[in-house]
Amino acid sequence: MPERTVSIASSVGLHARPASLFSQAAAKAGVPVTLTTKAGKSVNAASILGILSLGIGHGEEVTLKAEGDGADAALDSLVELLSTDLDKE
Amino acid sequence: MADSALTSLLAERSILLDRTATDRFDAVRQCGAALVAAGAVDESYVDAMIQREETVSTFVGEGVAIPHGTLAGKEAVKHDALVVLRFPDGVDWEGNTVSVCVGIAAAGGGHIALLSQLAEILLDPEKAEQLRTATSAEQVYALLAPDEDED
Numbered sequence: 066m067p068e069r070t071v072s073i074a075s076s077v078g079l080h081a082r083p084a085s086l087f088s089q090a091a092a093k094a095g096v097p098v099t100l101t102t103k104a105g106k107s108v109n110a111a112s113i114l115g116i117l118s119l120g121i122g123h124g125e126e127v128t129l130k131a132e133g134d135g136a137d138a139a140l141d142s143l144v145e146l147l148s149t150d151l152d153k154e
Numbered sequence: 155m156a157d158s159a160l161t162s163l164l165a166e167r168s169i170l171l172d173r174t175a176t177d178r179f180d181a182v183r184q185c186g187a188a189l190v191a192a193g194a195v196d197e198s199y200v201d202a203m204i205q206r207e208e209t210v211s212t213f214v215g216e217g218v219a220i221p222h223g224t225l226a227g228k229e230a231v232k233h234d235a236l237v238v239l240r241f242p243d244g245v246d247w248e249g250n251t252v253s254v255c256v257g258i259a260a261a262g263g264g265h266i267a268l269l270s271q272l273a274e275i276l277l278d279p280e281k282a283e284q285l286r287t288a289t290s291a292e293q294v295y296a297l298l299a300p301d302e303d304e305d
Contacts, residue, residue: 074163077225114276118274120270
C-alpha cells in the first residue's frame with residue numbers, strides 16, 4: 066500500500082483551518098486515505114473530527130496511506146498540502 | 155488530563171441553550187458577543203471570527219461548528235475561554251445544519267489540546283447527540299468533563 070511520511074508545516078499544527086482544508090482534500094481524493102501519528106493512532110483522513118482529535122502539533126510527523134487507483138497521486142497532493150503552512154494567508 | 159480541561163474555560167453564563175440565528179454569520183457573531191461578555195476577548199475578535207468563517211467553514215460534523223478567530227485575532231484574546239450556544243431550530247451552515255456552536259478564544263497553542271478534547275467527545279455519536287439536545291448547563295458540563303469512570 067503506498068504511503069508517505071510528512072511533518073506538519075503549519076505553524077499552529079493541524080488544527081481547525083488546516084485540518085478542515087486537509088480533510089476536505091482527503092475527502093475529494095477519490096480513494097480512502099488513512100492518517101497515522103507517530104504514536105500509532107490512525108484516523109480516516111477525510112474526517113475532520115478524527116484529525117482534530119489527534120491534536121497534531123507543528124513539526125509532528127504523520128504517515129498517510131491510501132489504496133486503489135490514483136492512490137499515489139492522491140498522496141502526493143495531500144503531502145504537498147501538509148508541507149505547506151496552511152495558516153499563512 | 156493535565157491540559158486545560160474544557161469545563162474550566164466555560165463559564166456557566168457562557169452556556170446559552172435557546173438561541174436563534176438568521177444565518178451562520180449571525181450565529182458566529184452571537185458566539186463572539188458571548189466571548190466579549192465573558193471578558194475573554196476584545197470586540198475586534200468578533201470580526202476575526204467572521205473573517206475565519208468566510209475563509210473556511212468551522213463546521214466539524216455532528217451538527218457542530220467551532221467558530222474562532224484568525225491568527226491575527228489572537229492579540230484580541232485576554233484569556234482562553236469557551237462558549238456554548240445551542241440553536242434548537244438549527245442554522246444552515248453551507249448546506250449542513252448546525253445545532254451547537256462552541257465558540258473558542260485561545261491566545262497560545264492551547265487550542266490544539268482544546269480542539270482535540272472536544273473532537274474526542276464529538277466522535278462519540280451518543281455524546282454528540284446529547285450535546286445537540288442538552289437543555290441545561292449541568293448536562294453540558296457533564297458532557298465536556300473528562301471521563302473518570304468510563305472508557
